[in-house]
Amino acid sequence: MLIETKAMGSVEIVEKQIIHVAQGFYGFEDYSGFALIDAPQKPFILIQCIEKKDLAFLAIDPFLFRTDYEIDIEDSVLSSLGIDSAADVVVLALVTVPTDGGPVTANLQGPLVINRKNNEAFQAILTDPRWRTKHDIVAESAARKASQC
């Protein structure tokens, strides 16, 4: 099916790219249908609302730039999403690209948790103080690399 996107014009997507965020993203609770589209600029992913063209997020696999990232979510919450194995889980961090040219950041405190088997998803809120709403992707990726050398 063809959908209109905020950033990439019309894009052909298939059913398995569509996720259902039953409770929506915080602040955008009215929208639950989103398509995951690989941006031409890897490794970024566009999370495009299929109900509203103007609502889209960029996201990134948080483990790509923070190998120490971890999320701890109640089993009961996971099972409500139909997740019974860690292998079912895909985690994405929403990315903010400031309009003033400041550093591109990822939100590691409110990750999107997706059950890859049924594409049900929810936005978690983590209580671990290590994970904040703004992590400088480039700086932390570089710092990580340096610390491993």
Add this chain to the structure above:
Amino acid sequence: MLILSRKINEKIMIGDEISVTIIEIRGDQVKIGVEAPKSVKVFRQEVFEAIQNENRAAATSQLNLEGLSGIVLS
């Protein structure tokens, strides 16, 4: 808004399943215990607001994707 006063170790019930206990009062800080079913999300208000605000910032991001080409993860 319901306004009431409670002493240490006293509770308030919200519906049948949620209880809030005053555990300790020290100066201008109050330690509170919240018992609620797992399905009820309990957060400090500022945490909740921070996530909402960041979502709004993310949604109004500069989606000029070409600009991202310069971002290289080491």
